[in-house]
Amino acid sequence: MKQDRLESFVNENRHEFDHMEPSDKMWDAISNKLNEPPKQKIRKFGWMKVAAVVAVIVLIPTMLYQVKFSDRAQTAKAVQVDPAVQELMEAEAYYAQEVSGKLAEIQKCYQVYPELKSEIEDDLNELESMYMSLKSDLKENISNKEVIEAMIENNRNRMKLVDEVLEQINC
Amino acid sequence: MSQSAFIHQDLIAESIKGSNKARYQLYQLYSKAMFNVCYRMMNNREDAEDMLQEAFVLAFQKLETFRNESGFGTWLKTITVHTCINSLNKRKLEMRYFDEMNRFEIAEEEPEEALYTTENIREAMSQLPEGGRIVFSLYLLEGYDHGEIAQILNISESTSKTQYMRAKRRVYEIMKQTKSRAI
Numbered sequence: 001m002k003q004d005r006l007e008s009f010v011n012e013n014r015h016e017f018d019h020m021e022p023s024d025k026m027w028d029a030i031s032n033k034l035n036e037p038p039k040q041k042i043r044k045f046g047w048m049k050v051a052a053v054v055a056v057i058v059l060i061p062t063m064l065y066q067v068k069f070s071d072r073a074q075t076a077k078a079v080q081v082d083p084a085v086q087e088l089m090e091a092e093a094y095y096a097q098e099v100s101g102k103l104a105e106i107q108k109c110y111q112v113y114p115e116l117k118s119e120i121e122d123d124l125n126e127l128e129s130m131y132m133s134l135k136s137d138l139k140e141n142i143s144n145k146e147v148i149e150a151m152i153e154n155n156r157n158r159m160k161l162v163d164e165v166l167e168q169i170n171c
Numbered sequence: 172m173s174q175s176a177f178i179h180q181d182l183i184a185e186s187i188k189g190s191n192k193a194r195y196q197l198y199q200l201y202s203k204a205m206f207n208v209c210y211r212m213m214n215n216r217e218d219a220e221d222m223l224q225e226a227f228v229l230a231f232q233k234l235e236t237f238r239n240e241s242g243f244g245t246w247l248k249t250i251t252v253h254t255c256i257n258s259l260n261k262r263k264l265e266m267r268y269f270d271e272m273n274r275f276e277i278a279e280e281e282p283e284e285a286l287y288t289t290e291n292i293r294e295a296m297s298q299l300p301e302g303g304r305i306v307f308s309l310y311l312l313e314g315y316d317h318g319e320i321a322q323i324l325n326i327s328e329s330t331s332k333t334q335y336m337r338a339k340r341r342v343y344e345i346m347k348q349t350k351s352r353a354i
Contacts, residue, residue: 006339009287010311016289017312022206022223027198031191033228
């Protein structure tokens with residue numbers, strides 16, 4: 001755009017338009033403002049620093065613990081602490097003792113009832129093989145309630161079997 | 172501009188480090204020019220001093236963000252202008268521009284040559300409505316183009332242009348009135 005007279009006059013005399021002088025006090029006010037507020041900033045920053053350090057101190061050991069001991073803790077929990085597994089192991093030992101004791105009594109009658117031997121041993125072997133497959137299930141899926149219940153039930157069935165046989169034979 | 176920026180590089184670096192002496196030297200170099208920018212924006216001494224103070228504090232606080240892309244003076248002026256505009260925008264009253272329907276639409280004859288004095292022009296500027304005065308100052312004295320003014324004031328470029336034209340006509344008129352008063 002072509003400059004008109006006003007525009008060219010202003011451009012030629014530009015410096016004369018800066019005629020005002022700021023008062024002498026101005027610098028003191030600016031200087032004071034510049035030197036005051038940073039204190040607040042430092043304090044704020046310091047507070048956040050402390051919070052960050054505390055967070056790091058708390059978080060790092062927690063994370064290390066989780067990473068390092070999580071595997072061990074899980075295994076220990078499942079094998080040693082899980083009450084269901086503990087109960088199963090106790091039940092297994094109890095029934096095994098009872099069944100083998102009663103089976104010994106039955107074996108005494110084998111001479112009287114020779115067909116008994118194959119019958120009861122077949123049944124017990126079947127139960128045993130079922131029990132073994134349940135046990136391998138349990139290894140894959142540790143502390144599975146259904147598997148544990150089935151295993152205890154299996155033990156009970158063996159007990160029931162020898163009990164019934166003993167009642168019947170009565171030798 | 173870029174040359175002067177390089178000249179001040181040491182002062183700027185020292186100011187960033189927190190040297191009060193370097194800051195004072197920069198202040199002395201630019202305070203008068205910036206105060207006049209503030210005065211033209213605010214149209215009174217008290218507000219202009221508040222703005223000068225605010226602008227320099229802000230500039231020193233964010234001096235680290237200054238890159239030599241533009242000169243230091245240009246950078247400082249941008250901060251100063253924005254400080255003033257922000258303050259004006261915070262006021263409850265909206266900035267007053269020339270009305271759409273305006274009797275100054277009719278082409279005004281230029282005043283005779285003798286009336287062109289800085290004093291007359293400054294006086295005429297001080298009588299303009301705020302928005303018109305600011306557009307007029309930003310364009311003619313601070314050297315911004317209409318695109319930049321549109322951004323600074325959040326108006327359209329064409330609004331900036333018409334406000335400038337109207338401000339100029341009003342300035343002519345006031346200059347002529349000054350003449351008749353003087354006689």
